[in-house]
Amino acid sequence: MKMKKIFLMVLSFICLLSANTGCRPKKKGVTIGISFETLQTEYWVASMAAIKSECERNGINYIVAVSNGDANRQFEQVNNFISQGVDGIVITPKDAHTIVPIIKAANRASIPIGIYNRLPADHAGEHVAVVADNYEITKSTVRYMGELARASGRKHKAMILIGDLGDINAIYRRDGFNDGIKEFEDVVEVVSRIPTEWNQEKALAGVTNALQANPDISFIFTSSDFLFPSIISALKNADKYHPIGHENHVIFGGFDGDPMAYSLLKEQYLDADGVQDVFYECNSLVQAILSLIEGGKVGRKIVDPGFVIHQKNLNEKATDMWGANLQTP
Amino acid sequence: MIESTANKLLGKSENTTVYVCVLYYFIMAIFVPGFFTIHNSWNLLFNLLPLLIVAIGQTYVMLGAGIDLSVTSIVAMTSIIGGYCLSDITAFIEPVWLRIVFSLGAMLLTGALIGLINGVSVAKLGMPAFMVTLTTMMLFSGTAIWLTRSQNSYMLPESFVNMPYTSLWFIPLPLLIGLVVVGIAYFLLNNTLYGEWLPSVGMNSKTAAISGVKVQSTTIWSYIICGCCAAVASILYTARLETGSPVMGQHILLDVIGSVVIGGTSLFGGVGKIQWTVIGAVFIIMLDNSLNLMGMSYFLIMIIKGLVILLAAMMNLLKEGKY
Numbered sequence: 001m002k003m004k005k006i007f008l009m010v011l012s013f014i015c016l017l018s019a020n021t022g023c024r025p026k027k028k029g030v031t032i033g034i035s036f037e038t039l040q041t042e043y044w045v046a047s048m049a050a051i052k053s054e055c056e057r058n059g060i061n062y063i064v065a066v067s068n069g070d071a072n073r074q075f076e077q078v079n080n081f082i083s084q085g086v087d088g089i090v091i092t093p094k095d096a097h098t099i100v101p102i103i104k105a106a107n108r109a110s111i112p113i114g115i116y117n118r119l120p121a122d123h124a125g126e127h128v129a130v131v132a133d134n135y136e137i138t139k140s141t142v143r144y145m146g147e148l149a150r151a152s153g154r155k156h157k158a159m160i161l162i163g164d165l166g167d168i169n170a171i172y173r174r175d176g177f178n179d180g181i182k183e184f185e186d187v188v189e190v191v192s193r194i195p196t197e198w199n200q201e202k203a204l205a206g207v208t209n210a211l212q213a214n215p216d217i218s219f220i221f222t223s224s225d226f227l228f229p230s231i232i233s234a235l236k237n238a239d240k241y242h243p244i245g246h247e248n249h250v251i252f253g254g255f256d257g258d259p260m261a262y263s264l265l266k267e268q269y270l271d272a273d274g275v276q277d278v279f280y281e282c283n284s285l286v287q288a289i290l291s292l293i294e295g296g297k298v299g300r301k302i303v304d305p306g307f308v309i310h311q312k313n314l315n316e317k318a319t320d321m322w323g324a325n326l327q328t329p
Numbered sequence: 330m331i332e333s334t335a336n337k338l339l340g341k342s343e344n345t346t347v348y349v350c351v352l353y354y355f356i357m358a359i360f361v362p363g364f365f366t367i368h369n370s371w372n373l374l375f376n377l378l379p380l381l382i383v384a385i386g387q388t389y390v391m392l393g394a395g396i397d398l399s400v401t402s403i404v405a406m407t408s409i410i411g412g413y414c415l416s417d418i419t420a421f422i423e424p425v426w427l428r429i430v431f432s433l434g435a436m437l438l439t440g441a442l443i444g445l446i447n448g449v450s451v452a453k454l455g456m457p458a459f460m461v462t463l464t465t466m467m468l469f470s471g472t473a474i475w476l477t478r479s480q481n482s483y484m485l486p487e488s489f490v491n492m493p494y495t496s497l498w499f500i501p502l503p504l505l506i507g508l509v510v511v512g513i514a515y516f517l518l519n520n521t522l523y524g525e526w527l528p529s530v531g532m533n534s535k536t537a538a539i540s541g542v543k544v545q546s547t548t549i550w551s552y553i554i555c556g557c558c559a560a561v562a563s564i565l566y567t568a569r570l571e572t573g574s575p576v577m578g579q580h581i582l583l584d585v586i587g588s589v590v591i592g593g594t595s596l597f598g599g600v601g602k603i604q605w606t607v608i609g610a611v612f613i614i615m616l617d618n619s620l621n622l623m624g625m626s627y628f629l630i631m632i633i634k635g636l637v638i639l640l641a642a643m644m645n646l647l648k649e650g651k652y
Contacts, residue, residue, distance in 0.1 A: 063624055064624065065621065065624075065627070066626065066627045067627065068580070068627045068628075069576075069579075069580075070579065070580045071570055071572070071574065072566060072569070072570060072577070072578075072580075072581075073580065073627075075569065075570060076372065076376050076617075076618075076621070077621060079368075079372045079376075080363070080369070080372065080618065080621045080622055082368055083363040083364075083366055083368045083369035083372055083622065084362060084363035084622060085363065095481060097481050097483040097571065097572045098481070098570050098571075098572050098574070100483075100571050100572075101490070101569060101570055101571045109368075121483065164479060165478070165479065165480065197479055
């Protein structure tokens with residue numbers, strides 16, 4: 001009996017370690033592994049759909065994995081992609097640093113890796129990254145909002161909702177806001193900076209507290225459109241949610257260009273929104289990976305210049321806004 | 330009647346999980362592309378090691394009829410402390426080798442201290458293990474996030490982050506660490522007086538006390554061992570991700586408990602072996618890996634793993650005649 005036990009233990013161990021290479025998967029055409037850190041917001045869902053669509057358009061097979069905010073799981077998922085013999089990897093990392101060992105793993109396996117929407121740390125290995133110009137888009141959006149504040153002929157108190165500062169995009173958006181608002185110091189005073197860590201509950205609590213401490217806040221910028229529901233809820237509770245033209249309208253701006261932003265723009269509650277061009281970013285990244293797989297060379301960074309959409313250019317720019325192009329139920 | 334049928338079906342033997350494990354491995358090797366490859370075998374092994382080490386600590390606690398839900402927060406706390414001490418940006422010790430030794434020591438000490446708090450609360454103050462460790466989980470997870478303001482520590486020394494890819498006597502260092510932990514845990518449980526006391530405390534603490542077993546210190550040490558194991562796992566996770574993170578290990582609790590339960594350690598204490606937990610952890614990792622390779626979504630994988638663990642817990646109860 002004891003021998004049987006030992007035999008079984010040894011057998012399972014040998015099976016685990018001595019696996020040979022005979023069963024490598026047979027592939028037809030190019031296969032890409034797509035790993036997303038989250039599908040929590042419409043932006044990520046739209047991005048995933050756009051990447052899949054671009055793959056299908058180019059006849060590329062794809063395997064999808066979502067790590068639900070777990071960097072270790074994402075590392076394991078990418079290793080699984082490598083085991084499956086993918087030709088390329090597209091990944092949205094959790095942050096700029098936990099992606100570093102993932103890029104190294106892809107480099108060791110000589111598999112091209114494309115980073116979507118979040119720049120890795122400087123010392124990361126070989127990769128191509130596509131990212132929106134978060135700083136400039138935010139700065140332009142805030143400038144537009146600042147002009148509205150100045151045109152109103154009165155002074156405003158402002159609030160910014162900051163994202164997770166472990167996310168480089170959140171830092172660039174915060175910096176873009178700070179530099180954009182500096183030009184309007186004569187009419188806008190920033191009285192509240194709310195760290196949301198990309199969390200709706202924290203955003204709601206933060207905005208509610210800020211509106212209690214400063215009931216005369218009349219200028220709000222959020223670093224991501226997905227926080228709109230929290231802001232609107234807090235504004236309604238404080239009786240400050242009014243459309244453009246109303247005497248108590250709060251100058252309101254955001255970043256992303258999601259479907260809710262488009263609706264709010266149409267309904268005239270939102271003044272301006274910085275838009276990331278999801279289709280441009282996804283298509284560029286898939287094309288870059290394809291080019292690398294075929295032995296071509298691409299730059300390390302692809303920048304999406306984005307644009308600002310506001311009440312004056314809404315009709316003209318809506319067709320380029322990904323949120324306006326998504327079908328809403 | 331039900332118990333005897335269950336025993337006939339499942340076997341009273343300890344090998345049931347081994348049979349299932351080996352069978353599952355062969356089925357996956359045949360049907361899942363990419364599973365039976367050298368690269369994936371190394372994946373399985375390296376994914377297994379940190380989980381196994383945490384699960385071994387959990388086995389000690391469960392053998393003593395306790396449970397430690399705070400292992401995830403111990404991983405997080407030790408990761409940020411290690412990250413802070415190791416990072417080129419915040420480090421205060423030179424040379425690098427001394428910095429690494431100090432940091433690893435600090436991580437182990439932190440794990441042991443949290444284990445001590447859990448152990449004293451359960452054994453000395455008589456608080457329920459579930460309540461104590463749930464609270465310390467929240468306390469130390471929150472502390473880790475508060476101390477770091479959700480920021481990761483990075484720029485860790487090359488010699489530390491290269492550890493997962495470094496070999497000693499042709500054995501990869503993580504594997505060596507795993508073998509040492511398993512060896513010590515096995516020895517302690519099978520060749521020492523403590524190894525006899527712990528299951529007796531888990532079986533019936535009053536009887537154990539009458540028999541001269543130091544119930545309180547035995548229980549406290551089980552939590553300290555669990556804390557140290559979580560700290561060792563944290564070293565592996567931190568090196569692997571090259572980052573000290575306040576959310577490190579946040580999602581592993583189900584896998585840890587699952588490994589111990591699937592291995593067959595009793596949910597009521599007193600019965601369990603290190604080798605059972607090894608098999609349980611291997612099964613959990615194989616399940617996770619194969620489902621991932623099949624392209625299943627994260628949520629579907631969680632559902633399947635949850636069902637498997639529930640089934641394993643029911644099997645254990647059947648075998649113990651609890652129904």
